[in-house]
Amino acid sequence: PERQVADHHACLLIILAGVGLVGCSNDLVTLFLALELVSIPTYVLLYLPRHDDASQEASLKYFLLSIFSSGLVLFGFSYLFGLTGTTNIAGILHAFYGASAEESKAVSGMVQVAMLTIVAGLGFRITAVPFHFYAPDVFQGTSTSGAAFLSYVPKIAGFVALLRVFGFVVPVGVTMPIERSLVGIGLNDQVPTLFWFLAALTMTIGNIL
Numbered sequence: 001p002e003r004q005v006a007d008h009h010a011c012l013l014i015i016l017a018g019v020g021l022v023g024c025s026n027d028l029v030t031l032f033l034a035l036e037l038v039s040i041p042t043y044v045l046l047y048l049p050r051h052d053d054a055s056q057e058a059s060l061k062y063f064l065l066s067i068f069s070s071g072l073v074l075f076g077f078s079y080l081f082g083l084t085g086t087t088n089i090a091g092i093l094h095a096f097y098g099a100s101a102e103e104s105k106a107v108s109g110m111v112q113v114a115m116l117t118i119v120a121g122l123g124f125r126i127t128a129v130p131f132h133f134y135a136p137d138v139f140q141g142t143s144t145s146g147a148a149f150l151s152y153v154p155k156i157a158g159f160v161a162l163l164r165v166f167g168f169v170v171p172v173g174v175t176m177p178i179e180r181s182l183v184g185i186g187l188n189d190q191v192p193t194l195f196w197f198l199a200a201l202t203m204t205i206g207n208i209l
Contacts, residue, residue, distance in 0.1 A: 058141025
């Protein structure tokens with residue numbers, strides 16, 4: 001509607017700016033703020049077109065679950081900061097790639113907690129199983145344009161954040177040792193296996209159900 005055009009376009013531009021900032025963030029703090037720059041206007045964007053009960057339910061569910069996922073991401077980021085002493089992504093990967101076998105074994109439990117909480121938080125944004133349960137209600141309750149937007153743009157930000165945090169894209173200045181030359185094992189050797197299972201489950205269970 002004409003009375004909502006300005007609000008709609010403002011939210012859309014802010015979200016696109018957040019997606020761009022996720023791609024160029026080289027720090028956990030900046031990355032988290034960029035992810036929130038995508039999430040917060042999305043609540044408004046979902047609520048603007050319709051004001052019936054279904055639309056309000058969709059906006060409220062997405063709002064509450066998004067806050068919960070942001071808390072999980074922050075919890076995982078705090079573990080990474082505690083383990084490495086830096087929030088710089090290149091510095092974190094450099095610390096893990098340069099760690100000896102004894103050092104890696106000593107902190108393996110805390111690294112796994114960080115890995116799982118970050119995956120859980122960002123899994124909500126990419127609608128990966130088992131963090132996909134909100135999708136049917138939210139997609140049904142919002143408008144067609146809102147559902148199309150929600151099924152595409154926030155997922156870009158989620159995938160880019162996963163690629164950067166978990167070392168699937170190695171920053172400049174970080175040298176991977178030969179024995180750990182598999183991209184994506186910056187945090188833990190089990191990261192690729194975890195994402196293989198998530199992908200298979202999401203493509204089967206998520207789509208079928």
